[in-house]
Every structure is written in C-alpha cells, then in structure tokens.
Amino acid sequence: MPKGRNSNRAVSAARSSMGTSKPKPWGAVAAVVVVLVFAGGVFGYVYSKHSANQEREAKLAQWTPSDANKDPSKQIPGVETHDYQAQRHVSPVQRVAYDKTPPFGGPHDGFWAACNGVVYDKAVRTENLVHSLEHGAVWIAYNPDLVKGEALDTLRKKVEGQQFMVMSPYPGLDKPISLQAWGHQLKLDDANDERVDHFVRSLRRNQFTYPEIGASCDALGPGQFDPDNPPAFDPAPPGPDAVPMTGGTDAAQQPGGMGQTG
Numbered sequence: 001m002p003k004g005r006n007s008n009r010a011v012s013a014a015r016s017s018m019g020t021s022k023p024k025p026w027g028a029v030a031a032v033v034v035v036l037v038f039a040g041g042v043f044g045y046v047y048s049k050h051s052a053n054q055e056r057e058a059k060l061a062q063w064t065p066s067d068a069n070k071d072p073s074k075q076i077p078g079v080e081t082h083d084y085q086a087q088r089h090v091s092p093v094q095r096v097a098y099d100k101t102p103p104f105g106g107p108h109d110g111f112w113a114a115c116n117g118v119v120y121d122k123a124v125r126t127e128n129l130v131h132s133l134e135h136g137a138v139w140i141a142y143n144p145d146l147v148k149g150e151a152l153d154t155l156r157k158k159v160e161g162q163q164f165m166v167m168s169p170y171p172g173l174d175k176p177i178s179l180q181a182w183g184h185q186l187k188l189d190d191a192n193d194e195r196v197d198h199f200v201r202s203l204r205r206n207q208f209t210y211p212e213i214g215a216s217c218d219a220l221g222p223g224q225f226d227p228d229n230p231p232a233f234d235p236a237p238p239g240p241d242a243v244p245m246t247g248g249t250d251a252a253q254q255p256g257g258m259g260q261t262g
Helices: 003-020 026-061 126-134 149-159 195-203 257-261
Strands: 088-090 116-119 138-142 165-169 177-181 184-188
Touching (some): 126 138, 126 165, 126 177
C-alpha cells in the first residue's frame, strides 16, 4: 500500500479520536471539591468547639468540690469568708442586725426564700434569703442603679431555671454585684467576670460548706413564703430591738424542727 494512503489514514484516525474524546467533568470535580471543603470546615468547627468545651471543663474542674479540695472558693481572689452559727431563727416581723451587707450568714427567718432558679424583680426580705444560703443556695445580689441591660441579662441567664440559685436587686449595694453563699461573699464590678462562674461552681450546694445538707430550695407556699408575693426588703437600718448576730431561736426547738424550717 502506498505510503501516502497510510499517512492519510493515520491523520484521519487521529482527527476522529480527537473529535470523539469525552470532555473532562470539571463541574462534578468542582462540586466534589466544594463538598470536601465544606465538610472539612464543619469538622474543623466541631473539633474546635469540642476542644474549647474540653478546655473550659478542665479549667472549671479546679472549682469542683471534692474530698481533696473541699472549698475551691479559697482560690478565688476577693472572696471573704466567715464562720456563722446555723439554725438560728427569728420571727417574720423581726430584723437581724447583720454584720455584713448583704449578709451571708447568721440568724434568719424560719422560712427560706424560694431559690430554685428564681429571679426576683423586686428586692426581697434579707432574713428569708439568708435562710436560702443555709440550704446550699448561691444568691446573686445586684445594685439596680448600676446593673442594667446586657449586664443584668448576663446574670439572669446564670440563675433562671438553675436549682439552688436565686437573684434579686439589693438597693444601696456598695458594688454593682455581690455573690453570697453560706459563710462566703464576693463583690464584683463586672457581670462577665469569670469569678462569677468560679464562685457558683465552688459553693452551690457544696456539701462541705453549707449547714443543711439535703434541704430544699422550693418555697413552702402561701402563708409561709410566697415567691409570687415575697416579703419586701426593708432598706432602713435595723433598730435597737434588732436580733443580734448571736441571737435567734434554736430551729430544733421550733414546731416542725430542722427538717421542715431549719
């Protein structure tokens, strides 16, 4: 066969091959790349968030009470502590000459303020709130003239729906915020201060620091303590007839004993 004819057939075959070759699926490739990038981003976000949560839990672990670390709040800068005699009661009409403002221990009303995640919009009688501390609650008090808007919302979120937490305004407070647990207090300027969480983690229902282990934070009801209509805060200084810090009646000698109103 002549060489020219073979050459023409080769050229024709090459052209035919070029004309029938399939186009590259660049659209599909691009879609796969997008999916992989998205999946990688999602994985990275989840991993980062998980790592951040682990790191946060690790940091909070040092504020968790244990046999080896019974009172983690001792590591919190600014915490004031004091030993108080527990289960000393006063009547609903008596005032106590408390040694601290707000108080965080001492004689108190026979009925505790509901402390099951309640945020009171109005100031509540101090003697009832001190009893809540005896039951293992943390009370967040704030100066209503200094804490508003975002700061108030930040504190509210730490309390609402949380057992053994209670929050209320405290007119005349010398700092914007004051945290109380039985025998412990921490005053702060900023609602975002990490010490708020450290204090709560360290002392809320800490079996080593509050007197009445296993006591409830639920209100006993109308006629005793009504969370919908709580006894009002009295801003006036206690008078000369106020019960001293060493006073009050032994709860065990009252009707119902410690188990009901300790």
